[in-house]
Amino acid sequence: VVAASEEPAEPTYTARGAQSCMKCHDQAPVTDILKSPHAVKGDSHSPFGQHDCESCHGPSDKHASSAPGYGAKRTLPEVSFVGPNVSSVEKRNAVCLNCHESAMRMDWVGSQHQNNNVACTSCHTLHAAKDPVLVKASQPEKCFTCHSEQRAQSFQSSHHPIREGKVVCSDCHNPHGSPGPRLLKETSINDTCYTCHADKRGPFLWEHESVRENCVNCHLPHGSTRARLLKERPPYLCMNCHSNGGHNASPYSASNLPTGTAQVDARAVSARMLARGCVNCHSQIHGSNSPGGSFFTR
């Protein structure tokens, strides 16, 4: 939200629009905006369909027309997006929201990124034919600039195909704000996961409560050194909730590996210490639709 005191001044636009600007600003990357969707004169909704460069940089007739005196500095444009005289984040963002405060950006105000003073131009490059953050192959690098923990997690052996350029952050997150948790595109974590993993959606005849409630009870979506993005490996992951009785309470340890020493009943190996642990038998752990599947085994 922009404070009332920062309302723009009375507009005074240059007479010739972009032609005036390009007298001086005639080199790339400034002129790369001419290759972008923002610079389409015939589209009255694009900046160049209105006041050209000044649609974003503000009415800048003074900046363009008044030559500074000797030793004096040129009047600055209304809004600067880079450089030592960069305008405040609020002022810059207000320019963008003037056109873009709709659809997926409706919840920008009050969002985590807005609260942390992130500017639209911190992520978006306007003076480019293709904004890199809108390109699958280059989006993660932009997000990782600040989210360095997630960058490291993306290199872990179990990960979504972010490194491979097939899944990007914005497949799950809406960085512009969300009424749901964690800037997710959907209104819940599970509904976000079901977008790609619809086979896990059900509803199932036999449901696993912790699965239905929150996928991240068991999984780390940004990367894990355990297989299947798991927080811990079975049987210990399962024993966080299923303990204190029955076969799920035993102190499974190296004794129960094939290399272990003889234990109870002279058996060394426990099925819970082989392969996928508890899931070896309870393999329908996300839910079962078999009438005989109440133990998630069918």
Place this chain on the structure above:
Amino acid sequence: MRKLTLGRSILLGAGILPLTAFAAETGFDVSDEPTPKKESSASAASIEVTSGVRYQGSSSALFGRYNGSPENGFYPFVGFDFGKKHPWDSGNTAYFDVTGTNLSSNSDRVLPNASAALSFGKQGSWGARLFYDNISYTQSLTFHTAHTETGSLLRGTPGGISLTGIALTNPPNATDTAISAAVANILTQRSIESQRDTFGASFSSRIATHWTFSSNFAHEHKTGTKENSLLQGTSTGINSATGNIIYFPEPIDYDTDRFTTSAGYKTREMQFQMTYSLSHFINNRLGIVVLDPFSSTTIRSVPLSATYSLPPSNFAHLLKAQFGYNFGGTTRLTATAAYGVQLQDASFVPQSTNPSIVIPPVPANSFDGEVQTYFASVMLTSRPLRALDFKASYSIDERNNQSPRFNYAPFLNDTASVSGINMNAPYSFQHQNANGELGYRPLSSARFVVGYTYDQYTRTFSATNLNRESTYYARMITQFASELTANLGVSYGKRTASNYFGDAAWIALGETFPTALDSLGLQHFFESARRRDEVKGELTWAPLPNLAMAVTGKFYRDHYDRSIFGMTHDRAVSINPDLSYSPVKSVDTHLFYSYERLSYRLADRVSVSGTGGTSQFYWSLAIPNTVHTVGASVDWQVDPNVKLGAAYIHQYGTTAFNQSGFATGSLGTSPWNYNVVPLPSNTSNLNSLNLHADFELTEDATMQLGYIYERFHSKDYLNAQLPTSPLYANAILGADGDPSYNVHVVTAAFRFRF
């Protein structure tokens, strides 16, 4: 100032990002150095074709997991980008763009990892897009199985695998050894992989001055196999002469249709959008009948096969309305309301195919499951004074499960039904969240925030039907100077669980001996009482135009105060320093380090009764997972026509299992005093080096060369597990083996612009 980022070089450094993607999506000049040429008004038309070949020196399922090239060999590829946009000042808004990436095929796969898109339209009026995308997934190249993906036995019904006399002791007896040898003879190795092919179209148009309409449809076909296992026989696991665990390749034959259509209205003051979306998941197979390779024995009254259900087809409809209103530029109100229905009515598979038991009737032939979802949120943000802002929000998210609830005879496997869980529990949840936040700016460069969040969870069929959580937080967001910013946030949260009674969840399922499962002291961590402390911070400093440094950090810890057993604590720490430096204009360097530690603490107790009385064995386990990641990259624009780059990643991860225990009670120490021998730590070690060079041969032709060396070493006790062993002769494991790899990749490509 320019913040240099690790970016693409590091992604390439992982050796995975397809070179065509690199070529197609970036210009040659990645620096922000101006190109000294005048911009003309000429039509912006371009045709760009990239063609090359990639040679991979060795095979690895893990290295090639998502890029469609797990096997060694040559991989030719083609990419293109053909687009046209009229001069910016021409008044003509028509455009089109056709792109294709990683168009290739090999003997096993068609278009692995490929994508293509055609976009066209008249900007400001309408736009359309057709697209194709492929995501391949390789789980294993060395999966051991006796089965095909139809559940039949690959080498027919084996003879001589009788479990008679099996002991599964340590050391194994002669029968154990003989059975394991016979099992080995029926096993084969195969790959486990799947592929998603997605086709789709989208359309958007401006239907009136303030109105837009958009619609998109995508159809995805997913095919292949995934690794799965099931319990066969008459008992529960491998420590039995009459039960087995069988790994088999589960068939994947899914079709998913997604359709979304929305209409939006927008003025500077008010925005509104209405969206309908449909997701229809179709599994073309209801279930799979897995033949039991151990059924040749006549001594066991066990079935010859097991029927295993596959994920059921389902629908999800969602209707969502979003609203936003600006009051005079200083206050904004947003609201969202959504209603969804999730349906599932796939036919049931039989409980069992065992001819020797009487299958109890089921209440219906299909589930007829229905979940209704409700979501509503409202948020008011305002900055009434220059120095003061506030935010207030409320949301409610509900999953109302309307599915029918019946009694079903429970089956663990394919013998007669067992006691225990016999009634399905259609779980319903509701989560309400209320938040209030006050921000104060004593200076234009500093903002202090305090806030309070209240969360309330209600559930059905659960150990607790009510969680309440209060979280208090404070944040500081400051910019000390244009080159120095610091953010710090702290929070404290306390969650209560009303009338927590673990057995209630089991009783709801018809369990008749719940106290043996969840007696007092065990609480499920996701719904138990909890205290959480959290600190997050970020510091960025750019003392010079060519030097930027940043460090982010996070710490949280959870105490589950009422939990004596199960998870009692968890905590996480991460610290991530990062440095970008450009010693000269043509050289960018980047260095980062990341430390992450996640740890969980688990406690448990085993009670054992015997002739001498009762003993209890108490034990605990702490599992710290630590990962260190270091990355470095350098990009050098040698001259306008030559660019060189190098990136290196090292990641070392370790998981320790710190386990201990002690016994109490009248049974003494033997044999019930479990011999707890801590597991060996698991480690993973990744080293990845990427070298790449771009040579602009002419204005329209670029040669790209790349070399990747990547080594991953895994030390994990699971790596050594064999598909069959005399110690578990009645089990067949997938036994993918050690995922470690050592891969060299050489890539050469030419990019032509026409």
